[in-house]
Every structure is written in C-alpha cells, then in structure tokens.
Amino acid sequence: MVHLNLGGEPLRAWHAGPEPAAAGSGPATLVASGAEPAGVAPAEIKAVLFDKDGTMSHSEPMLEALATARVFRCLEALDPQGQQQRREALEDLLRRAYGLTPAGIHPASITAVASRGHNLIATATSFAMVGLGWPEALAISEDVFARTDALHGQGSQHRPQATDGLADLLERFSAAGLRCAVISNDHEEGIHDFLAIHGFQRHFQAIWSAEHRPCKPHPDAVHGVCRELGIAAGHCALIGDANSDLRMARTAGVPVVLGYRAGWRQPPPLDPDVPQLQHWSELTVSHSHPDRGVSMGTIGSADDAIGSQPVSDSAKA
Numbered sequence: 553m554v555h556l557n558l559g560g561e562p563l564r565a566w567h568a569g570p571e572p573a574a575a576g577s578g579p580a581t582l583v584a585s586g587a588e589p590a591g592v593a594p595a596e597i598k599a600v601l602f603d604k605d606g607t608m609s610h611s612e613p614m615l616e617a618l619a620t621a622r623v624f625r626c627l628e629a630l631d632p633q634g635q636q637q638r639r640e641a642l643e644d645l646l647r648r649a650y651g652l653t654p655a656g657i658h659p660a661s662i663t664a665v666a667s668r669g670h671n672l673i674a675t676a677t678s679f680a681m682v683g684l685g686w687p688e689a690l691a692i693s694e695d696v697f698a699r700t701d702a703l704h705g706q707g708s709q710h711r712p713q714a715t716d717g718l719a720d721l722l723e724r725f726s727a728a729g730l731r732c733a734v735i736s737n738d739h740e741e742g743i744h745d746f747l748a749i750h751g752f753q754r755h756f757q758a759i760w761s762a763e764h765r766p767c768k769p770h771p772d773a774v775h776g777v778c779r780e781l782g783i784a785a786g787h788c789a790l791i792g793d794a795n796s797d798l799r800m801a802r803t804a805g806v807p808v809v810l811g812y813r814a815g816w817r818q819p820p821p822l823d824p825d826v827p828q829l830q831h832w833s834e835l836t837v838s839h840s841h842p843d844r845g846v847s848m849g850t851i852g853s854a855d856d857a858i859g860s861q862p863v864s865d866s867a868k869a
C-alpha cells in the first residue's frame with residue numbers, strides 16, 4: 553500500500569474514506585494530514601487530479617501579458633477623442649476585474665482562476681459600466697479576445713514553465729502506481745501542449761478542459777474526469793491553487809485535497825483547514841504492508857506500478 557506524506561507527516565483523509573486494501577502491494581493510498589483526529593482511516597487513493605495554471609505551471613507571466621494586452625486593446629476600441637475620463641474609468645475597471653496589480657496577477661482573480669468565457673463576460677460588463685449597450689460591449693469584447701488569444705498558452709512569448717520539482721513528483725507518483733489527470737479551465741490544446749513540451753504526457757491518463765462539460769468548478773467536472781480515469785472520486789486526491797478547486801473537490805467527495813502555494817508571486821489565499829504545500833518535495837511517497845508497517849522511500853520499482861496508459865488525443869470522450 554502506498555501512502556503520501558506532507559512535510560514528513562502522513563496525510564490523513566479529511567473525512568473517513570474507504571478502508572485500505574487488505575494486503576500486499578495494494579493500490580496507492582494517500583492519507584490526509586492535519587485537522588482530523590488520529591485513527592481516521594487512511595483514504596485509499598488510486599489517482600491524483602492536478603489543476604494546471606498556478607499549480608503545475610508558472611502561468612503568471614503569460615497571464616499578465618495577456619491581461620495587459622486585453623486592457624490595451626479595449627482602450628483602443630473605445631478610442632473616440634475627448635473621452636479621456638471614460639477611458640480612465642474603463643482601464644480602472646478592467647485592471648480591477650482582471651486582478652492586474654503592481655505586485656502581479658492576483659492569484660484568486662478571474663484571470664488566474666476562470667475560463668476565457670467568464671473573462672469575456674467580465675470585459676463586456678466593464679464596457680457596459682462605462683455606458684456601452686450590451687450588444688456593442690459584447691461585440692467589442694469578442695473582437696479584443698480574438699486579437700489577443702495568441703498570447704495565451706505555449707505559443708506565447710511567456711511559455712509557462714513547470715513548477716519546481718514537478719517532474720520528480722510525477723516520476724514518483726507513476727512509480728507508485730498512481731494515475732494522474734489534469735482538471736483545468738484551459739483549452740484541451742493548451743493542456744496537451746503543456747504536457748507534451750515538458751515530457752509529462754506519459755504520466756497522465758486523462759484531462760478535463762474548458763471544452764468539457766461541466767467545467768470547473770462544478771463538482772461534476774471531478775466526476776467526469778474520474779469517469780475517464782475509471783476511478784471513483786472517493787479514491788482520488790486533488791491538488792490546486794484556488795479555493796474554487798479545493799471546495800469543488802470536497803463537494804465532489806474527494807477525500808484528500810491539497811493546496812499549492814508556490815505558483816504565483818503573491819501566495820493564493822487558501823482555506824486554512826486545507827493542508828498546503830510550498831514545494832513538491834514536501835510530498836513524499838511511502839509504501840506499507842499492513843502486516844509490516846510503513847517503509848519510507850521504498851517506492852519506485854516497476855513492480856509497484858499499476859498498469860495504465862498515458863494520455864493521448866483519444867483520451868477525451
């Protein structure tokens with residue numbers, strides 16, 4: 553049986569999960585830490601669901617460039633001479649709506665957390681708030697987004713880097729037999745590109761993207777990706793950098809939910825009762841046999857791995 557530990561402490565389920573496997577090198581088990589009383593049964597975990605932006609990837613430089621370009625294009629579209637006061641009002645509204653601050657992108661902002669569609673509506677709403685009718689506000693916003701879409705994703709000048717230590721973590725998870733999935737509001741192409749460029753595809757058996765329905769943060773997004781993995785939510789862990797992710801996971805019945813804090817210049821404000829990590833090296837994997845107790849650092853042999861297929865273009869239903 554495989555266990556996950558955070559900062560050397562065994563992670564215990566935040567609510568009691570199913571009983572662990574009876575014997576031998578059974579399925580992977582994450583045990584969530586912290587608030588729960590000792591004696592809570594470890595959750596038997598067979599898969600880990602990862603958020604992408606701000607968790608797997610340092611997306612902030614790319615998102616900051618994207619949001620800044622959208623502000624520029626919006627002001628350009630508003631342009632009429634003698635409308636300086638309205639331009640200033642629109643710029644202020646857009647910067648606040650996007651979470652563009654002197655210290656970077658706010659990690660809980662719509663730019664950081666939400667889908668392109670939600671950002672589009674926020675942009676059109678900003679236009680409406682400076683006096684445009686909704687049809688015009690929406691049309692201008694759609695044009696601005698079409699002009700700036702190329703700044704998003706792996707094709708941008710600010711190609712997102714993987715967060716530090718992620719490659720090693722994924723190797724350890726695969727060696728432990730854990731399946732992995734991405735659950736993100738990025739588009740499917742962007743997720744595949746990120747995994748491919750960093751050589752991560754072989755570790756992932758499913759993705760859930762902006763094209764899937766429902767999208768995050770609906771709890772059924774978790775159930776959807778779990779169906780693609782063939783593993784129930786009650787046997788999964790989820791790691792994310794936004795409360796919307798963490799609350800979605802708990803509502804969906806995910807027993808082990810972890811917050812990741814190192815993906816942004818400003819640490820994301822996460823619910824304090826959720827175990828949080830600053831570096832992937834804080835997560836360790838150990839192997840136990842019910843009759844012989846926990847053995848740290850023994851994960852990695854091919855014999856431990858559960859058979860699985862890497863994610864591919866055909867993984868999406």
Ligand SMILES: [Mg+2]
Nearest residue numbers: 603605606793
């Ligand atoms: Mg995120």
